[in-house]
Amino acid sequence: MSTTSVLLVGVGGQGTILAGDVLAKVAAASGLDVKLSEVHGMSQRGGSVDTMVRFGDRVYSPVVSRGEVDHLAAFEIIEAARWLQYLRPGGRLLVDRRTIAPLGVLTGALPLPVGVEAALFGEDAVFIDAEPLACRAGSPRSANVVLLGALSAGLPFAVETWRDVIAGRVPPKTADENLAAFDLGRKACLEGGGV
Amino acid sequence: MLDRTLLSGNEAVARGAWEAGAEVGLGYPGTPSTEVLEAFAKMPGVRAEWSPNEKVALEVAAGVSLGGARSLVTMKHVGLNVAADPLFTLAYTGVTGGLVLLVADDPGMHSSQNEQDTRNYAAFARVPLLEPADSQEALEFTRRAFEISERFDTPVIVRSTIRISHSKGLVELGEGVEQARAAYESRPAKYVMLPGNAKKRRVDLDLRLDALTEYAEDLDLNRMEMVETSLGVICAGVTYEYVREALPDASVLKLAQLYPLPERLIREFASRVERLAVVEELDPYLTSNMRRMGLAMEEPPLPRMGEYTPRMIAEAFGAAPLPLREAFEDLPPRPPMLCPGCPHRGVFYLLREMGAVVTGDIGCYTLGALPPLSTMDSCVCMGASIGMAHGLELAGGAGDRPVVAVIGDSTFAHSGLTGLMNAVYNGSRTTTVILDNRITAMTGHQDNPFTGRTLMGEPAPEMDVEAVCRGLGVEQVTVIDPLNLKRTKRALREAIEHDGPSVVVARRPCALLVKNDKPPMAVKTDECTACGVCIGLGCPALSKARSGKAVIDATLCVGCAQCAAVCGYRAIAVGAPACEAGETL
Numbered sequence: 001m002s003t004t005s006v007l008l009v010g011v012g013g014q015g016t017i018l019a020g021d022v023l024a025k026v027a028a029a030s031g032l033d034v035k036l037s038e039v040h041g042m043s044q045r046g047g048s049v050d051t052m053v054r055f056g057d058r059v060y061s062p063v064v065s066r067g068e069v070d071h072l073a074a075f076e077i078i079e080a081a082r083w084l085q086y087l088r089p090g091g092r093l094l095v096d097r098r099t100i101a102p103l104g105v106l107t108g109a110l111p112l113p114v115g116v117e118a119a120l121f122g123e124d125a126v127f128i129d130a131e132p133l134a135c136r137a138g139s140p141r142s143a144n145v146v147l148l149g150a151l152s153a154g155l156p157f158a159v160e161t162w163r164d165v166i167a168g169r170v171p172p173k174t175a176d177e178n179l180a181a182f183d184l185g186r187k188a189c190l191e192g193g194g195v
Numbered sequence: 196m197l198d199r200t201l202l203s204g205n206e207a208v209a210r211g212a213w214e215a216g217a218e219v220g221l222g223y224p225g226t227p228s229t230e231v232l233e234a235f236a237k238m239p240g241v242r243a244e245w246s247p248n249e250k251v252a253l254e255v256a257a258g259v260s261l262g263g264a265r266s267l268v269t270m271k272h273v274g275l276n277v278a279a280d281p282l283f284t285l286a287y288t289g290v291t292g293g294l295v296l297l298v299a300d301d302p303g304m305h306s307s308q309n310e311q312d313t314r315n316y317a318a319f320a321r322v323p324l325l326e327p328a329d330s331q332e333a334l335e336f337t338r339r340a341f342e343i344s345e346r347f348d349t350p351v352i353v354r355s356t357i358r359i360s361h362s363k364g365l366v367e368l369g370e371g372v373e374q375a376r377a378a379y380e381s382r383p384a385k386y387v388m389l390p391g392n393a394k395k396r397r398v399d400l401d402l403r404l405d406a407l408t409e410y411a412e413d414l415d416l417n418r419m420e421m422v423e424t425s426l427g428v429i430c431a432g433v434t435y436e437y438v439r440e441a442l443p444d445a446s447v448l449k450l451a452q453l454y455p456l457p458e459r460l461i462r463e464f465a466s467r468v469e470r471l472a473v474v475e476e477l478d479p480y481l482t483s484n485m486r487r488m489g490l491a492m493e494e495p496p497l498p499r500m501g502e503y504t505p506r507m508i509a510e511a512f513g514a515a516p517l518p519l520r521e522a523f524e525d526l527p528p529r530p531p532m533l534c535p536g537c538p539h540r541g542v543f544y545l546l547r548e549m550g551a552v553v554t555g556d557i558g559c560y561t562l563g564a565l566p567p568l569s570t571m572d573s574c575v576c577m578g579a580s581i582g583m584a585h586g587l588e589l590a591g592g593a594g595d596r597p598v599v600a601v602i603g604d605s606t607f608a609h610s611g612l613t614g615l616m617n618a619v620y621n622g623s624r625t626t627t628v629i630l631d632n633r634i635t636a637m638t639g640h641q642d643n644p645f646t647g648r649t650l651m652g653e654p655a656p657e658m659d660v661e662a663v664c665r666g667l668g669v670e671q672v673t674v675i676d677p678l679n680l681k682r683t684k685r686a687l688r689e690a691i692e693h694d695g696p697s698v699v700v701a702r703r704p705c706a707l708l709v710k711n712d713k714p715p716m717a718v719k720t721d722e723c724t725a726c727g728v729c730i731g732l733g734c735p736a737l738s739k740a741r742s743g744k745a746v747i748d749a750t751l752c753v754g755c756a757q758c759a760a761v762c763g764y765r766a767i768a769v770g771a772p773a774c775e776a777g778e779t780l
Contacts, residue, residue, distance in 0.1 A: 021363075025201055028365055033365060035363065036201075061436045062436070078526060079529075084522075084523065104527045107567050108738075108739035
C-alpha cells in the first residue's frame with residue numbers, strides 16, 4: 001500500500017506520544033513498514049506537541065509537510081486550528097473539543113480565539129469529547145486512548161491488533177480502563193460524527 | 196517477514212554499541228541525544244555513567260580506550276564544543292579500545308540555543324564521521340564505527356540529527372559480541388602528546404586519513420542508486436529519505452561516510468548523470484567539497500538553516516506547491532512554560548520585583564525569560580551566567596539595578612564551578628543563585644552529582660554545594676527553600692548587598708519529582724481585588740476571569756501556595772480537593 005500519514009497534535013502532557021507509539025506498533029504488527037517522528041525536549045513543558053506516524057509498504061521520510069496529512073487527530077481545539085494546514089484536501093479531521101488556554105490567554109495578555117469550532121465544523125471535522133468518555137471508562141487519564149479509538153475507526157487495522165498493542169503498552173493495572181476507553185472512542189466515532 | 200523491533204534512532208545507536216561489545220557508555224544529557232545513554236544503561240553487562248560535562252565524558256572514554264575496552268560517548272551538538280579539546284588530540288593519539296562519539300545535531304533548534312553542523316568538526320579534528328539515515332542504519336553504522344575505530348586507530352563520530360534520534364523505525368536486531376581485551380601496555384610515543392611525539396603522530400594522522408579515504412571508496416555503506424540518469428542527487432542522513440520520497444526518479448548517491456569523503460566514487464557518480472545536485476541540511480559541507488573538486492552542480496534553492504521536508508525538496512526541484520487550506524490567523528502561541536508548583540517560579544518573581552538584571556543559563560529555568568516573568572537578560576551556553584555577571588560588573592554594571600546570575604544544579608556542576616572560582620579570584624561582587632531542583636530536569640530528569648544517585652541507579656555521595664562554594668572562597672552562602680518567598684527575598688537582598696561574591700542556593704526538588712499530596716489552592720472571590728499580582732507568576736493553574744479576578748484550576752494546581760504568598764489581600768487559600776472543586780469555584 002502507498003504511504004498513509006497521520007498527525008497527532010496536542011499539548012505537552014496530553015499523551016500524544018503514547019498514542020503515536022501505539023499506532024506505530026499497530027501498523028508494524030499489521031505487517032507494514034512504519035516511521036514515527038516526534039519532537040520532545042522543551043515542548044514537554046506544556047508547549048504545543050506533534051507526533052507524525054507514517055505507514056505503508058516502504059516509508060522513507062519520518063516527517064510530512066503542510067497539505068500532505070491524511071488523518072489529523074487533534075487532542076485540543078486550538079492545536080487543531082494551528083495544524084489544520086497540514087491536512088490534505090479531503091483528509092480526515094478528528095478533534096477533541098476541549099480547550100487548554102495557552103499562558104498568554106491565562107494571563108489575559110491575549111484573547112482566546114473565537115469561532116474555531118465553527119470553522120472546523122466547516123472542514124467536516126469529527127468532534128469528540130474525550131474526557132467524559134475517558135471518565136466513563138474509569139479514568140480521565142485515558143482521554144488519549146479515547147482519541148485513539150476514534151482515530152482507529154478510519155484506519156485499516158483489525159480491532160484485535162489495536163487491543164493487543166494497547167494492552168501491552170499501558171501499565172497492566174490500567175489495561176482494562178484503557179481498552180474500555182478505546183472501545184468508547186471507536187464507538188462514538190462509528191456512530192455518526194462523534195458525540 | 197523478519198522479526199523487527201520499533202526503535203528510535205537513539206535506542207538503535209545504544210543497541211549497536213552494545214552489539215559491538217562496548218562495555219562503557221558516557222555522556223551528558225542534551226536534546227536530542229539524551230535517550231542514547233539511558234537506553235545503553237539498560238543493556239546487559241555494561242557500565243553507563245552521566246559525566247558532569249562532555250569534556251569529562253570524552254576524557255573518561257579516552258581512559259577506557261587506553262585500557263583496551265570499547266566505549267560510547269554521547270552528547271548534543273553544543274556538547275562537542277565542550278569536548279572539542281580532548282577530541283582534537285585524541286585524533287593524534289588514536290585508540291586502543293574502540294571509541295565512538297554519538298553527536299546529535301538539532302537543525303531547526305527545537306531545543307537548542309544554536310544550530311551547528313557536526314560534519315565540520317569531523318573535518319576540523321580529522322576524525323572519521325558516519326551519518327545514518329534511519330534507525331536500522333543507526334544500529335549498523337554504530338557497530339561499524341567501532342570496527343573503523345580500532346582498524347584505523349581513531350575515534351569515530353556517528354552524527355545524528357533530531358529526525359534520526361527522535362524518529363522510530365523498524366530494526367532487525369543482531370547479536371552482541373564480546374570483545375577480547377589485551378593486557379595493558381604503556382605506549383608513551385602514542386599517548387603522551389609532548390611535541391616530539393605529537394609531530395610523529397601528526398604524520399601518522401594524515402596517512403590514516405589517506406587509508407580512510409580508500410576505505411570509503413569501497414565502503415558498502417556508501418550506495419549508488421541508479422534510476423533515471425537525467426538527475427543525480429548526492430545526499431546523506433535523513434535528507435536521503437526526503438530526497439528518495441521527493442524525487443523518486445532521480446539517481447542518488449547516498450553517502451554514509453561523510454569524512455573523509457570518497458572522491459573517486461563522487462566523481463564516478465557525477466560522470467553517470469546529466470545534471471548533478473547536492474541536497475544537504477545546514478552547512479554547505481558537501482557542496483564546498485565538491486566545488487573544491489571542480490565538479491559542476493546545480494544548487495537547488497533551499498535554505499542554509501532549519502530543517503528540510505520532502506515537500507521543500509520537491510518544490511526546489513520544480514514541483515508545484517500543494518493546495519493549502521487557509522491558515523488560522525491570530526492563534527495564541529503555545530510556548531513551553533514552568534510547571535505548576537515549579538520551585539523556580541518564585542525566585543524569578545522576586546528578582547523581577549527587585550529589578551534585577553539576570554544573566555541566565557541553560558535549563559528549564561531559561562523559561563523564566565518568557566512572559567509574564569520576563570526575568571532574564573542573557574542565555575548563551577552552559578555555565579555562561581556567572582562569567583557574564585562578572586563581566587557586566589567589569590563594564591560598570593547596569594545602573595542601579597543589581598546583577599544576578601542564575602544557574603541550575605546540573606549546569607553548575609557542568610561548568611559553573613570555574614566561573615564562580617573566577618569570580619572569587621578576581622574579586623567580583625557577583626551574586627549567583629543556584630536553582631537546585633535536585634535533578635537535570637529539562638532533558639527529562641537525569642541524575643547528576645547533586646542527586647545522590649548514578650545512571651545505574653546506585654547511591655552516590657550528594658555534592659555538598661555549600662561546602663564547595665565556601666571552599667572556592669565564597670564567604671556569603673545561604674540555603675533557602677524557594678517556596679518560602681519571604682525568606683528567599685531576604686536571602687537575595689543580603690546576597691546582593693554583600694560586599695564580595697555571594698551564593699544563594701534555592702533548594703527544592705522539581706515539582707514533577709515529588710508525589711503531590713497537597714490540596715489545591717482556591718481564590719476567595721469576594722476578597723480578590725483583581726489586582727493581577729498572582730497572574731504575574733505565570734502559573735498554568737492560574738488565570739484571569741472575565742471580571743479580572745483570579746481563578747485557580749484545581750486539576751492543575753499542586754498547592755505550592757506561591758500565589759497565596761504574593762497575594763496582598765489574603766484572597767488565596769487552601770481549597771477543596773480537585774474532585775470536589777466544582778463546588779468552590
